[in-house]
Amino acid sequence: MMKKMGAMLLAAAVSQWAMADAVSVQNQLNKKYPALKIENIQATEMPGIYSGSVGNQIVYTGEDAEYILAGSMIRLKDQKNLTNALMMTQNQVDWKKLPFKDAIKSVRGNGKRQLAIFSDPNCPYCKQLEVELNKLTDVTIYTFVLALKPQSVAPSKQLFCETDPALAWSNLMSKGIQPGSKKSCANPVERNLQLAQKLAVSGTPAIIFSNGTKLMGAYPAAEIEKIWQELGL
Known part of the structure; x- marks a missing residue:
């Protein structure tokens, strides 16, 4: 004793x-x-x-x-x-408090696993991350479009005027196809900037896992899979 x-x-x-x-x-x-x-x-x-x-x-x-x-x-x-x-x-974020209504939602497979992404349409590392995200299966991805660059503001707003914002985002990031809509509509671009500031997301891309873990950078798909495994998600 x-x-x-x-x-x-x-x-x-x-x-x-x-x-x-x-x-x-x-x-x-x-x-x-x-x-x-x-x-x-x-x-x-x-x-x-x-x-x-x-x-x-x-x-x-x-x-x-x-x-x-x-x-x-x-x-x-x-x-x-x-x-x-x-x-x-x-780097922890309260996942349940994220305003998912302001994100572009994309579901692949059963969508069981979840990620939130902060991405600027003119960020080269964000385009690199998109390539990696396309390799993931059974995932729901919430993309908060973050127009940090001046030239990103207009296309970011136009995305939300499209019939299918998720397809428009994919075309913009992977093919460089600008949103075709010329009309104006309600969009969350300003709110997303405020959200990023609140969460200390000062650059792009940022990845938030469903347990609140926040990472900065264009992680390879294999590394994201490994992190999911380590976090038990």
Whole structure:
């Protein structure tokens, strides 16, 4: 019993020490480089290295808070991407509160799995993601059209005047066919911009999984499948 109690006290002390180190690193960053706004500092599995977040990006720094590294931390013994795992836990969205009425809905197969995508029609990485999304089966995709580029505003609004916005979106992204409608109609383009700001989606593409995990970038279909498996979705 005493051995067990001693082990528990030691574990608590180590945890508190690690937390104190993380607080020290955060304080150093705030003092030395206040403009960087690096948050969520915490110890990693690698001794002396701490992770933090700048917007949607994970960065790493040492105990002296003098250098920043951006990239993936891979655990060699099992090839696990610890950076992706960290992003999944930090970037969370309340899926149930997403305004799906403002998205273009596309159902493939049984539509059981779900994704929400933020995409700009003139974003090359968004077009790349569309190619990957087309490889997925049994999925419902909600696309929130995000007109970040000035030249994207008009076609984004025109999409919602089409008889089949999902087909019009597909033609626009895969074939470069502009929406044919010349009339004006109600559209969610402005609301989507406000939603993106609220969710800290500052660029495109962004992918939100149905458990609320938010990732930025054009992930390959195989990687999305792997993430679904890891998340149990």
